[in-house]
Amino acid sequence: MTPAARLQMAIDILEAMANTEQPADRLLKDWFRSRRFAGSKDRAAIAERVFAVQRRRGAFAWRMGSDAPRALVLASVLAANENPATLFTGGGYGPAELTDNELAVIAVPPTADAPLWVRGEFPAFLEADLVRAFGDRLLEEMTALQMRAPIDLRVNTLRRERGEVLAALLAQGFAAEPTPYAPHGIRIASGTAALGRGAMFESGAFEFQDEAAQIASLLCRARPDMRILDLAAGAGGKSLALAAEMRNQGEIVACDIRQPALQELAVRAKRAGATNIKTHLLDERRPLDETFDTVLLDAPCSGSGTWRRQPELRWRLTPQRLAELVPLQDRLLAQAARHVKPGGRLVYATCSILPRENEARIAAFLGRNPAFKSLRAAAAWCESAAANPPPGIGEFFRATPRTTGTDGFFAAVLKRD
Secondary structure, three states: OOHHHHHHHHHHHHHHHOOOOOOHHHHHHHHHHOOOOOOHHHHHHHHHHHHHHHHOHHHHHHHHOOOOHHHHHHHHHHHOOOOHHHOOOOOOOOOOOOOHHHHHHHHOOOOOOOOHHHHHOOOHHHHHHHHHHHHHHHHHHHHHOOOOOOEEEEEOOOOOOHHHHHHHHHHOOOOEEEOOOOOOEEEEOOOOHHHHHOHHHHOOOEEEOOHHHHHHHHOOOOOOOOEEEEOOOOOOHHHHHHHHHOOOOOEEEEEEOOHHHHHHHHHHHHHHOOOOEEEEEOOOOOOOOOOEEEEEEEOOOOOHHHOOOOOOHHHHOOHHHHHHHHHHHHHHHHHHHOOEEEEEEEEEEEOOOOHHHOHHHHHHHHHHOOOEEEEOHHHHHHHOOOOOOOOOEOOOEEEOHHHHOOOOEEEEEEEEO
16 A cells, blocks of 8 residues: 555544444454455554544644544644655545645644643543643643553463463563562563463463553452452453452352343453352343442443543543443442442442542442441552552552553442441
8 A cells, every 4th residue: 555545544444433432443453354455564554543643633633723534644644744745645545635725724833822631632621620630740641641551461360370471471572571569460562462362361371451450459358258249340350350369269240231241251251260250140130139248340431541542532532421421330339339248348440530430429429328438448458468559549549651650540449337
């Protein structure tokens, strides 16, 4: 493919992304599968362009006065100091010629100072939330959220030990190192997708899991004699971590409203050798009326803490969607509370950096539920017998790429009287 043809395909992909909720990496995989004429170098260059646009979409839209896919790609060309006149020619399957309006915009860039949301690369409606979260550190935090994320692994101690897996990865040429806080984690530089197809992964030696999520799992203080409810388990990453902590003893009930997610969990549990996980599909015909030592609620949220990995999510989030999530989180917290036995714990977690999904939800819950008290996350961490408490752990656990080197994450530990 010519450089111009690559640009046009990037424009086409961005147009397709505007009409789907599919994650960008999955859309790209499906896109290229049906377009075999794009070689490996073409695919890499196009994907790089698409993700560059998503990471700098605010600045590109500000530069061009438009967030249309063609305008965004044109801005990416300018940002890379490429000559758009040689690429936007209308020939060779490339983009159509530059219009008079585009030529005028190129010639006269904005002279006013860019607003905060442009400099921070976040939706304008989130400005108040993010100022509340970070104050004068906002731009530093947002810059960290634009960087590429590494790949974090959680070694499955039901199968292998961390030292063993680390040595094997180093022998295979991976730039691997222990995670600084989670005792079973390994961190590898990005661009190692082949790990998921290797023999070690297939043997259940490790799972892909960000270190912040591993830390949240440790805050559950899972023990072999416990019964734990994972209320919104999804595909079960934290259930698998808890199973390893419990050494396959006790019981974990993993619930979700999505049958495909629970089916994926069953496959993962078999690979991991986790035999103490029982799945439960939540619907009106199958109510759950048991109580547990610990209930983990990894609540549906904005996903704002994962913007490094899925930069398109920041631009898909809307005020309407956020307004829907908050009452859902409150309902799930109320549901989780009903399943905590006296003296038991409720761990609330999100992959969000927004206070309205985190601290505000805990404050509202405690105001309605006097039987529960907040337990300091730092104390729960000490109980886990893990070393090196992570930054951001105090009353709650608050993680960001800037402070902890992980995804953005929040966890609160509540105890029932």
